[in-house]
Amino acid sequence: MRAALVRGQAVAERRAAVVRARVVAVAEDVPGVAVAVEGDTVVLSGRSLTRRTIVDPRLQDIAGWGR
Numbered sequence: 001m002r003a004a005l006v007r008g009q010a011v012a013e014r015r016a017a018v019v020r021a022r023v024v025a026v027a028e029d030v031p032g033v034a035v036a037v038e039g040d041t042v043v044l045s046g047r048s049l050t051r052r053t054i055v056d057p058r059l060q061d062i063a064g065w066g067r
Contacts, residue, residue: 016040026062033059 023042027035033046044062046052053059 023062026058030056030058 020037020042024035024037027033027044033044033049036043
């Protein structure tokens with residue numbers, strides 16, 4: 001049972017790294033959006049970011065949550 005937990009955690013960590021890299025890559029291509037990686041977190045900042053997330057298709061599915 002412990003081995004399955006360790007394997008599951010390793011898979012989750014690799015998946016999280018892939019998602020973080022994708023978010024950073026997409027956000028860096030959007031003008032006016034600043035990206036910072038702080039530990040396991042990707043922080044996006046920019047003027048009117050909430051409104052732009054609704055309008056800009058690049059930001060709408062940035063983390064691939066709809067997949």
